[in-house]
Structure formats: structure tokens, C-alpha cells
Amino acid sequence: MTAQRLSWLLVLPLTLVLALFLVLPLLTIVVVSFWDYNEWSFFPAFILGNYEYVLTSNVTWATYLKTLKFTLLTWGFCTVIGFTVAYFLAFHVRSLTWQIALFMLCTIPFWTSNIIRMISWIPFLGRNGIANSMLLDMGVIDAPLEWLLFSDFAVVLAFIHLYALFMVVPIFNTMMRIDKSLIEAARDGGASGFQVLTNVILPLTKPGVMIGSIFVVTLVMGDFITVRFMSGGQSASVGRIISNEIALLQYPAAAANAVVLLAAVILMIAIMLRFVDIRKEL
């Protein structure tokens, strides 16, 4: 058996799974987005009405704007937090054992349930929650803040809570591979700590930031559950429109929306990929 045949044989199951549960579903969505539907079923046709509705509706544009707002805010905070945490771990913690231990501490929540991590904000942000009682006791506010839970603020907070580690991990990974002698060279050349950070570490960490950004952006763009739960059903996102249309059995409309969402996400990833070669970073 040649090496090529052996490789093909080895990736056959993987290819099958991806063909059946990734490629085929996407093709189906594209096809169904041209189908027609009524209250109880959807059927083959070739109409552009679904797209016409998506692209001309004011709701769509407003929702995309809102989703983009969530994405930008989450991305901004996650990048700053992710960079700072990774920088501390990679350059200020001195022993490898401690680095690994603290890194694990940051990643463990990734392996627990997102739903429960959302629920866990209720006692903190609720009307009688910890945040409000603390602020009341300190005399900062006179009446409990209503916008802490079930608001856009809560949505962004939960996004950062859920997805900050998607930034920490790739940034930490790239930082650990920066040759320490480069930093020594910069110091010997008379650079201050801040100059080392901006002229040496930051440029070399860019691939990690980009990989983290791809994660955060795609996760937030496609999200429907965090927005629904943390906004108490009051805020919209593209994912929520799709999931509502699915609940109403308007599959072709949901499919058209999904295709538009996919195009938007691919566009954003394409832009970010210009800055990084993923295969080199593993």
C-alpha cells in the first residue's frame, strides 16, 4: 500500500463525518433557502422571496447592527483581558509548574456547562442580587439597578465570561513560543519594559490574537442562547431570528437568514485570516 492510499484510508471516517454532518447540511440550507413554505410545511420551489425579505427588512439590518455591537464589545474586552492574562502567565510567572497550574485554572471552566455558567449570574446580578446589595450598602445608589440582569449589559458580560478563555489560550500559546533571547536583546539595546511590550511582544503575539479573535467573533455572531437568556428575551441577535423562525417552522426563511449569516461570518474570518497562517501556529 502506498503512503498516499494509507493516508486516505486513515482520514476516510473523518471525511465521511464532515461530509455528512457539515457539508451536506450546509448544501441543504442553501437549497432550502430557495424553497417556499406555508404555515404547516415547506416544499421545493425556486423563489428569491426569502432573500428579498431578509435583505430588505429593517429588522434584519437593525439586528445585524446589534449583533455587530455585541461582537465588537465582546471582542474588545476579551482581547484586552486575554492579552493581559496571557502576558502575566507567560512573562511574569517564573516557574513552568506554576505557569501550567495557573493556565489550567483559566481553562477548567471551558470544560463545564455554558448554560450553568449563565445561570450562575442570576444571584449576582438580580434585583436583590449581590451587586445591587453591595452598591446599596456602600451608598453608591439609592434604588436597585434594573439593568444589571436581563439587559444588553448582562449579555456582553456573559459573553466575556464564557469566551475570554478562547483568547487566553491561543495568545498564551504564541507567547510561550517567543524566544526569550529576543527580549533580552531588546533590553540590552536599551528598550524600556513598555517598549519591549509594544515593539517585541505585541507584534509576535499577533497570530495568537487573530486565532482568538476568530473564535470569539464566530461564537458571538452565531449565538442565540446567551442573548436570549441573559437579555430575558428582550434583545435580538441574528442567531435568535433564525431560532425563532425555526420554532415557527419557517425553515426556508431560517435557511435564507442562515446563508446571509454564514456569508457575514466568512467575510469577517477572511479578513482576519490575512494576518495569520493557522497551520504554522499549531
Place this chain on the structure above:
Amino acid sequence: MEPRSRSFYLLAAFFGCFVLFLYGPIITIGILSFQGPGGGLTFPMNGVSLHWFYNLFEQQAVGDFWGSFRRSLILGLMVMVTTVALSMMGGLAFRNRFAGANLLFYLVISSLVIPSILISLGVGLIFNIVDWEVHWSTSGFGAQLTWTLPFGILIMFAVFNRFDKAYEEAARDLGASWWQTIRHVVLPIIAPSLIGVALFGFTLSYDEFARTLLTSGSRNTLPLEIFGMTTNVTTPVLYALGTLTTVFSLLIILTFLCVAYWLRRRSQRHGSDAGQGMI
């Protein structure tokens, strides 16, 4: 060693706040799940009791909690075994160039970054069109694999990028077949990483929500069941459930990490025969 700079303490404080931010809320519901029988969803504690945990074991109180837990457990194990096997095979294959390798790599990446709701919708549509019933062990299983496999493959990429091929060449020079080389040389060396892949496979499946939503059918997995509860359960029993499943997750993570650590120690012990040769 240089003394700690002031920025170290500032950054350490920031890191501390981040960890508190990560763990604070979950610790809060951990405490609140021990609310007294009359207590509510927020502080103050109205006495301390196991009332809400007992509540979980009464069938009618919280729906089909044990059924969904059992389903999630079985599904998690199915996804875990499949992810480990397919990732290992994929990782081995990608070490050689083969036609279509690039395309497949980009498919794997797409699978990771595609919005989950699209997988959910697409798989649901296919089953709808061909008139099959969606079920957690078929459509749900496949949909979850599109989420766990990319993590497995990327981990294997990272592992094999650092793998020293000299070990394999040595084995082959001594007459080992392809399979013997994999079984006795490659596998023991990468075993700790495979445990890591298994950890990803199981936990990501066990907690998966968006890709399972439209693909699990009428019988819910645990995350779906919990999400359903958030709309109609307004007692700390929700916290008790959250605490219980989080403790379960933590135990799983701890077990996997211990096994990985043990395997690494073991391979270090058996990997060297320094000092044992005959002079």
C-alpha cells in the same frame, strides 16, 4: 533573580480578579444551592439545608433529570471514543502529504468556526426532508462530532508537530511492521495527549447545547433539559442541579488529568533504560 517589579503585582492582581470573575458566580450558586426550604434565588441564606438536593431526586419536581443525565452520559462516551479514534487516525494521516489534505484541513477548521445553529438547522432539515426521526444517538451524535473532532484533530496536529520521528525509524530498522510501530512506539508516547483529546470529546459533548438543539429529538440531553428548566423553575433546585452537574464535570476533568499525568510519568519511567545496560 531580579526582584519582582511593580507591574508584576499589578498584573497578578488583574489575574486574581479574572479568576474571581471566572469562578465567583459558580461558587455563589454552589453556596445558594444549600438554601433552606424557604429560601429564594438570591441571598440572604434562609437557613442551611440539603432540601433542594433531595428535591432533585423526586421525579415530578424537576422533569426527567435522571433520564437526560443518562442520555448525556452515553452520548458523551460515544462522542469521546469516536473523537479519539478519528482524531488519532487523522493525525497520523496528515503527517504525510496526500491529495486533498489541504481541502480536508480547511473543512476541519470550518467545522470549528461555523455558527453552531447552522449545523443544528442543516442536520434537522436533512432528517426532515428524508423523513427520518431525529434522535440524540444519530443526528445528535453526528452534529456533536462536528464540534469535538476539530479540537481533537488540532491537538493531534500539535502533538505530531513535536513528535520525534527517529523513534519510529528506529523501530522500523529493528523490523517492526507499520502496525507494531504504531502500537508499541507511537501510541505509548502520545497516550497522555490522547487522554486530553478524550477529555475534550467527552466534556464538549456533555455540555453541548446549540448543535444538539434541533438534532436530539423529543428526548432531551442534560443541557437542553436544564435550559428548559430555566423558564419554569424558580427555586434553588436549579442551583442544586447546577452544582451537582458542575461537581460531576470537575470530577471528570480531575480524573482525566490524573490519568494523563500518570501516563506521562509511566512513559518517562519505562522510556529510559539509562543505567541498566551491561557494561
